[in-house]
Every structure is written in structure tokens, then in C-alpha cells.
Amino acid sequence: MLTVHHLNNSRSHRIVWLCEELGIEYRLVKHQRHPETQRSPESLNQVHPLGKAPTIEHAGQLIVESDAIIEYLCNVCGGGRLSRAPASTEYGAYLQWLAYSEGTLFPGLLVDLVYAWTGGGNAALMGFFDVEIAKNHRYVENVLEQREHLLESGFSAADVNLGWSLEFSECRGRLKDFPALRAYLARLRERDGYRRAIERGGPQDLSVFSAGAT
Numbered sequence: 001m002l003t004v005h006h007l008n009n010s011r012s013h014r015i016v017w018l019c020e021e022l023g024i025e026y027r028l029v030k031h032q033r034h035p036e037t038q039r040s041p042e043s044l045n046q047v048h049p050l051g052k053a054p055t056i057e058h059a060g061q062l063i064v065e066s067d068a069i070i071e072y073l074c075n076v077c078g079g080g081r082l083s084r085a086p087a088s089t090e091y092g093a094y095l096q097w098l099a100y101s102e103g104t105l106f107p108g109l110l111v112d113l114v115y116a117w118t119g120g121g122n123a124a125l126m127g128f129f130d131v132e133i134a135k136n137h138r139y140v141e142n143v144l145e146q147r148e149h150l151l152e153s154g155f156s157a158a159d160v161n162l163g164w165s166l167e168f169s170e171c172r173g174r175l176k177d178f179p180a181l182r183a184y185l186a187r188l189r190e191r192d193g194y195r196r197a198i199e200r201g202g203p204q205d206l207s208v209f210s211a212g213a214t
């Protein structure tokens, strides 16, 4: 049986959502962020040395990192559904989009959050990241003006990864100039799998991360 370690208001929402989309059976273990620091509790640090969400346990393996967990679940537990196979003409695009959320989009958003939380003070640093953040949102906006999902063939697990990152962008006030991204996020939230994930995993309230948002 798959075990999903879920931290409230966190990236592990992606994994609960993916399990619901794939119809995988799973045991959900809920952990609560520290109300002030928002860090993981001791219970999650006891599961894995990094104390990060998402973390899964399956077939004697303990796995962290959203991208890795997503590919693992699609291929090992989901019969390849919502992923794209190496023989697919969309394989490269799928891998790119899967890696993009954590690899390129999120780091700028994290700097933005930490900058606000620590009182700022280095305009040159945030100026650099403001440009990066806007450039990245523009890049995805241009793609989603053309189609409903990241891949031409339709919804994939890469949309699950990006969906949570864009929820974070939204709470940081970064989607105001991007109507296609807001419409995409609304479409994702309307999915039955997304709704079931909220029912089982609890609401996604990222407002605690909105302090000092633009």
C-alpha cells in the first residue's frame, strides 16, 4: 500500500491530487506545519531526514521530490497514465514541463517570499528576481493562450506540478497580469480529482505565504 505524507498547505497537495486523478489507493498521513514558522513538524522529520512534503513510502522505498514522486506514481502505480512515454512525440515537452515548476519557476517565488519575510533591503537582488518571475509567467502565459493544458494532447501530470506552483504565484500577487494563467488555474481547480484531493487532504490556504505580496 502506498503511503503519502501530506503537510497542510503544501506541495504534497500535488501528490494527493495525482493519486485521485489516477485512482490509486493510498494511506494518507497528515502532518501540520508549525503555526508560526510554517516548518515541518517532528513527525515528518522522523519519516525522512529532510522533513519535506511530499514524501511517499512504497514497496520499501522512501521517496522525496515532487517530480520524482509524480513520475514514479504515474509509471509504477498508474500504468503510465498522465505521463508520456519515451516513444511519444511529446516526451521531451513532458519532461521539460515536469521539471520546470520546481527547477525554474519556483526558485524565484521562494526568493520573493523570503525577501518579504526577512524585511527586504536589497533592491538589486529583488530587481533581478522580479524580472525572472515576470519573464517566467509570461513564457507560460504565451503557451496557455494557445491551449488548455501544457501539452497539446491534453491534461498530464506536468499540469499537476505546475498547478500548485501557480497557486503559490497567485498568493504572491504574481498572476494579476496573466489572464490565461488565472483561467488555467480555475480549470484545474474544477477537476473532480482536484476537488477530491481537497476533500481528503484538506483545504489549500496559502494566504499565510502572501505577506508582503506585490
Ligand SMILES: N[C@@H](CCC(=O)N[C@@H](CS)C(=O)NCC(=O)O)C(=O)O
Binding pocket: 007, 009, 010, 011, 012, 038, 039, 040, 051, 052, 053, 054, 064, 065, 066, 067, 102
Ligand atoms: N523540491 C521539493 C521541495 C519540497 C519542499 O520544500 N516542501 C515544503 C512544503 S511546500 C516543505 O516541506 N516545507 C517544510 C519545511 O521545509 O520544513 C519538492 O518538489 O518536493
